[in-house]
């Protein structure tokens with residue numbers, strides 16, 4: 199008979215019984231707010247997440263998809279524990295970051311917002327369907343610095359060693375389901391191998407964050423210990439975070455627990471590579487710039503380029519990155535001659551960056567989203583709420599232009 203590995207772990211914890219009970223969930227629900235898209239509205243009590251200024255816990259019975267804020271990208275549903283790795287990575291504008299296991303993109307978009315429009319975020323993931331979701335999540339959050347690549351880590355390391363200031367390995371793990379010790383051990387071997395194969399991407403002096411959403415020591419503290427034993431130029435960069443626990447081996451890593459923080463179980467550790475050398479960031483051909491963006495964002499640092507009729511905008515580093523990609527920057531739209539109506543997510547990204555827009559009351563915003571015609575809003579104008587949540591573009595039919603599959607009606611605001 200299989201014995202759940204969590205039982206063994208519970209024996210090591212002072213609150214082991216509470217841990218086993220809390221592992222069944224549900225976990226406290228949380229969102230991450232977008233720094234440039236206004237404030238959440240209509241949610242009732244939102245409680246600050248102590249370890250991330252952008253994080254908010256919300257009531258269990260609320261579904262973010264029911265809120266206008268979700269559709270304007272003002273909030274992104276993300277477990278509060280899962281917000282820790284990007285906080286530890288602390289990406290700075292201008293840096294190159296590789297997210298090794300990026301899909302579906304909660305942490306990638308958090309990192310992308312830290313980089314802003316200046317820098318490069320290379321997103322890898324072994325799953326093609328999950329990479330497609332990642333591309334949409336990036337578009338919805340207005341991320342312009344991301345390059346989503348089908349390249350495997352080994353190929354990336356072979357061509358671009360030392361290319362990153364920082365790397366995130368948010369590893370596949372046993373999660374919260376019952377697992378035998380044997381299953382956990384197999385996963386641990388896989389995680390050590392993934393960490394070891396990702397590490398050469400980091401420049402000397404750069405950092406690597408390893409994380410999982412499972413409680414098992416073999417997939418967390420032991421992975422770090424096994425990696426350090428085989429990689430003498432690496433060490434833990436010890437961290438503590440407000441409201442979080444420390445790890446179980448005194449390494450200087452972070453732990454979160456369902457019975458303590460109320461989140462899913464989580465582990466994150468920041469590692470440092472000895473030395474100090476600049477990243478050898480991959481630089482390729484910068485496609486010829488297109489002046490189209492100047493219409494909405496005069497003087498913007500963003501690069502704008504065409505491929506056929508498709509027009510893209512992105513950070514210069516994302517535009518010039520020579521790595522094969524399935525998506526890079528943001529699709530602005532499809533041009534007919536010199537005319538282009540921005541795609542829905544691109545319109546939101548333009549508004550967020552200061553494109554001229556008209557502010558409406560939230561009640562009108564919800565009406566517009568539901569497909570109502572609101573008089574007095576000129577065709578071709580950008581619309582936002584008074585506090586800066588971007589809605590989109592008024593289309594020729596006098597309604598807000600939205601992708602057809604978006605939920606429109608009955609949203610809370």
Ligand SMILES: C[S@@+](CC[C@H](N)C(=O)[O-])C[C@H]1O[C@@H](n2cnc3c(N)ncnc32)[C@H](O)[C@@H]1O
Nearest residue numbers: 299300301302303304305323324325368369370
């Ligand atoms: C925990 S999930 C990542 C979640 C993601 N970081 C987020 O915050 O939305 C782990 C991911 O690793 C991917 N994966 C598994 N093995 C991989 C490998 N060898 N290289 C790259 N990605 C891998 C899986 O497809 C899965 O999407």
